[in-house]
Amino acid sequence: MSENHPDGFLKRPREPIGKRKPQQRRHDFRQIYEFSWLGEQVRDQSERCMDCGVPTCMGGCPIGNVIPEWNDLVYRGQWRAALHRLHATNNFPEFTGYTCPAPCEPACTLSINDQAVTIKDIERAIVDKGWEEGWIVPQVPTARTGKRVVVVGSGPAGLAAAQQLNRAGHTVTVLERDETIGGLMTFGIPDFKFEKHQVRRRVDQLEAEGIEFQTGVEVGTDVSLETLRRDYDAVCLAIGAAAHRDLPLPGRQLSGIHYGMDYLTAENRRQSGIATGGPHASGQHVVVLGGGDTGADCVATAHRQNAASVTQIGIRAKAPLSRDADQPWPWQPTIYEPSYAIEEGGEEVFAVETIAFLDGNDDGRVDVLDAEKVKWDLDPDGRRIGRTVLETGLRIRADLVLIAVGFAGPVLDPLSEAGLETSERGTLVTDTKLETNHAGVFAAGDCRLGASIVVWAIGEGRDVARRIDEYLTGTSRLPASLDTINPPTDARF
Numbered sequence: 001m002s003e004n005h006p007d008g009f010l011k012r013p014r015e016p017i018g019k020r021k022p023q024q025r026r027h028d029f030r031q032i033y034e035f036s037w038l039g040e041q042v043r044d045q046s047e048r049c050m051d052c053g054v055p056t057c058m059g060g061c062p063i064g065n066v067i068p069e070w071n072d073l074v075y076r077g078q079w080r081a082a083l084h085r086l087h088a089t090n091n092f093p094e095f096t097g098y099t100c101p102a103p104c105e106p107a108c109t110l111s112i113n114d115q116a117v118t119i120k121d122i123e124r125a126i127v128d129k130g131w132e133e134g135w136i137v138p139q140v141p142t143a144r145t146g147k148r149v150v151v152v153g154s155g156p157a158g159l160a161a162a163q164q165l166n167r168a169g170h171t172v173t174v175l176e177r178d179e180t181i182g183g184l185m186t187f188g189i190p191d192f193k194f195e196k197h198q199v200r201r202r203v204d205q206l207e208a209e210g211i212e213f214q215t216g217v218e219v220g221t222d223v224s225l226e227t228l229r230r231d232y233d234a235v236c237l238a239i240g241a242a243a244h245r246d247l248p249l250p251g252r253q254l255s256g257i258h259y260g261m262d263y264l265t266a267e268n269r270r271q272s273g274i275a276t277g278g279p280h281a282s283g284q285h286v287v288v289l290g291g292g293d294t295g296a297d298c299v300a301t302a303h304r305q306n307a308a309s310v311t312q313i314g315i316r317a318k319a320p321l322s323r324d325a326d327q328p329w330p331w332q333p334t335i336y337e338p339s340y341a342i343e344e345g346g347e348e349v350f351a352v353e354t355i356a357f358l359d360g361n362d363d364g365r366v367d368v369l370d371a372e373k374v375k376w377d378l379d380p381d382g383r384r385i386g387r388t389v390l391e392t393g394l395r396i397r398a399d400l401v402l403i404a405v406g407f408a409g410p411v412l413d414p415l416s417e418a419g420l421e422t423s424e425r426g427t428l429v430t431d432t433k434l435e436t437n438h439a440g441v442f443a444a445g446d447c448r449l450g451a452s453i454v455v456w457a458i459g460e461g462r463d464v465a466r467r468i469d470e471y472l473t474g475t476s477r478l479p480a481s482l483d484t485i486n487p488p489t490d491a492r493f
Contacts (some may be wrong), residue, residue, distance in 0.1 A: 008047030008075075014115035015045060017124070019340060026303040026344040029191045029271055033098075042125045045118045046074040052109045056330045057119060060107025063459035065089050067104060067119055074122060083130040086123060089479070091160045091462070092202055094131075095185060096455045097124030098194045101293075103455075106323075107330035131201070138208035145169040147472045150232040152219050155183025156454050157445025158238035159202065160461025161468075162211050164478050165236075168469045172211045173232075177218040179274060183240055185454070187265045190297050192304070193340075196272065220414030225441070234440050234468045237428065238461065241446035243408040247289065251357030254366040260290060260298045260404030267301050281307035285397045287369055288312045289354060290404030298402045300341035310346035311396060313369075315405075316376065316384075318350040351375065352394065353387070357401065369396040410447035425450055434464045435471070442468055 018034040019025070025032050049071035057067045066085055073082035086093050097120060108116035130136045147170045151162045154176040166172045180186050182199040207213065219225060219239075228235050244259045246252075258279045266278020281302040288298045291314030302310045319336040327333040342348055351374055358368040371394040377386035409426030421429040421437040427450050428436055428443040435442050444464035445457045462479065469476035 008044075009050055009110055009114070009117075012044050012048045014048070014118060015041060016118045017121045019343075022344040025192065026300070029304060031195055032192050032340055042122060043075055043077070046071040046122055048110070048117045049075070050109055054109075056107045056109055057104045057117070060104040060330060060332065062103070062453075062456045063089050063462070065104070065123070067117075070126060071117065071119075071122060074126065079126065079129050080133070080135055082126045083135055086126050090455075091163050091458060092156065093123050093127040094198050094202075095156055095194075095458065096120070097127055098198070099185075099189060100455050101453060103332045106332045112329050136205065138205050139167060140209050141167055141169045143169055144171060145473065147171070147233045148173070148231075149234045149236065149468060149472075150175060150228050151236045151238060152228075153183060153238035153240060153445070153447075154181040154213070155185060155238060155240050155445065156457040157240075157461040157464075158183070158236070159206065160458045161236050161238060161444060161465045162461075163206055163209070164462055164465030165468060166206070166209055166211050168465070168476065168478055170233075170469070170472065174211060174213045175217045175219060175223075176213065176215045179215050180272070181213055181215065184242070184261075187268045188261060188294075190264060190268065190301055191271050192300065193297065196268075218414055220416070220418065225415060225418040225420075225438075229438065229440060233472055234442065236464055236468060237436070237441065237443040237447055238445045238457075238464075239410050239447045241407045241410050241427070241449075241451040243411050243426070244403070245406045245408045247354065247403055247405065249354060249356050251359065251366065254357050254359050255364055256366040256399060257357060257401045257403065260288065260294050260402040261407075263402050264294070264297055264301060267305070279400060279402075281305040281310075281400055283308050284399040286310045286400045286402065287396055287398040288402045288404055290314070290402075290406070291316065291348075291350075292404065292406070294406075295402075295404040296339040296341040298404055299339070299346050300344060302400075302402075303341070303344050303346070307400075309397075311349060311398075312342070312346060313349045313352050313354065313371070313396070315353055315374075316351065318348075349396075351390075357398075366398055366401055369398050369401070370394070371396055407446075407451040409450060433471070434460075434467045440471065442471075 019032050051068050055068045058064055070082040070085045102120040104119045105116040110116050149165050149170050149172050151158045151174045154174050162172045162174050181203045186199050263279050269275040282305050284307050286302040286307045288295045295312055299310050299312050319334045323333040352371050353374050354369050354371050356370040357366045358370055360367050372389050373391035375388045376384045379385050423429050428447050430436055430443050442464050444460040446452055466476045466478040469478050
């Protein structure tokens with residue numbers, strides 16, 4: 001048992017949630033993490049929090065989670081109070097606890113010269129215990145305002161906005177173009193990283209709170225934006241940024257080349273029993289273009305589909321193993337760590353640029369990548385501005401190529417006639433109140449910011465809910481960005 005809370009970081013080493021053994025987990029779609037990380041180990045890890053005078057971890061968190069407070073509550077065994085504090089700034093802590101890259105951790109004061117507190121793991125443990133104990137229940141508003149709001153899109157931003165607006169007393173309808181609620185939380189993240197029952201139980205909670213969900217509805221095709229403006233008092237666009245970034249190289253038209261997100265979506269639909277088609281890696285030599293999270297998820301999925309080999313190609317040089325001097329604390333540094341997918345197998349290749357997709361068998365299918373080893377010149381912001389070719393004529397076998405090089409912005413083709421103002425990056429333009437150039441039409445999340453992380457989307461959803469509430473009623477009791485709430489002792493979340 002821990003006894004001396006202020007000195008916990010001196011006595012306790014960092015012990016994050018463990019993963020199942022790579023050669024075991026790569027053969028199934030079950031969660032990669034260990035299941036039994038609760039109890040005394042969590043308490044010991046929360047004791048490492050220094051309760052420092054300036055909690056820089058909160059500055060690293062895009063939604064201002066009050067991390068030292070719920071760390072202290074877990075240390076004291078007050079789990080339900082910790083859950084209240086966690087929900088005060090985050091509607092869906094399991095979404096972030098399982099999938100967030102945790103920018104709070106490199107901002108932890110311990111990161112100056114030690115290993116950070118396991119903030120993300122403690123967050124996950126709190127919400128997991130909340131569900132296990134039955135503490136997370138519907139919170140139905142006691143009165144209705146008579147105002148109707150429609151939220152377009154059911155990813156983290158849309159769901160957070162919907163829950164906040166509903167709790168303010170407005171009547172909320174959520175429209176989703178896919179057949180299931182959840183956006184990329186449902187279709188874009190593999191089951192072995194984030195089990196989909198976690199979305200379903202939140203949707204059940206939101207439905208019990210009074211929110212209406214309609215699936216298979218695409219705004220701009222099935223219903224116009226103008227119709228929504230007429231039928232509702234406010235519209236919130238939370239449509240994400242799912243437009244693929246392409247690689248228009250010679251041979252791009254060959255069969256066997258797919259977007260990484262389409263590949264992941266197809267497998268998620270297979271796992272849920274919705275559909276059976278889509279690209280499959282069985283027996284294939286797979287090349288993943290892109291070194292980010294989507295690329296890693298493609299690598300891990302290819303393992304589970306019994307690929308013959310998997311190679312992940314990153315266009316940039318391999319990151320350093322420790323924080324560079326030009327990325328001082330508390331900035332989030334670029335540091336190399338093998339992804340969970342590479343732990344399971346496959347090969348990583350860095351600083352390689354694909355030049356063309358080749359069809360060596362003349363059968364209309366890709367089978368080889370033509371590539372070059374390069375060295376990049378970077379500007380002060382890290383953008384590539386020049387290149388030196390170090391080696392040409394690299395040939396990489398590829399029966400299946402998955403392009404996972406990011407996203408170009410929201411898919412706005414169905415809304416092309418709506419007259420929405422867009423930026424040079426293709427994102428929706430809003431004013432400081434998150435309102436678009438159409439009165440009463442607001443935007444939040446990736447469609448406004450560009451492709452980002454789940455925690456930013458939840459924060460955007462909370463922010464836009466407050467702005468819409470102010471638009472409808474002239475004031476709002478919903479929390480502003482980075483605000484905190486002291487919930488009453490009988491508050492239910």
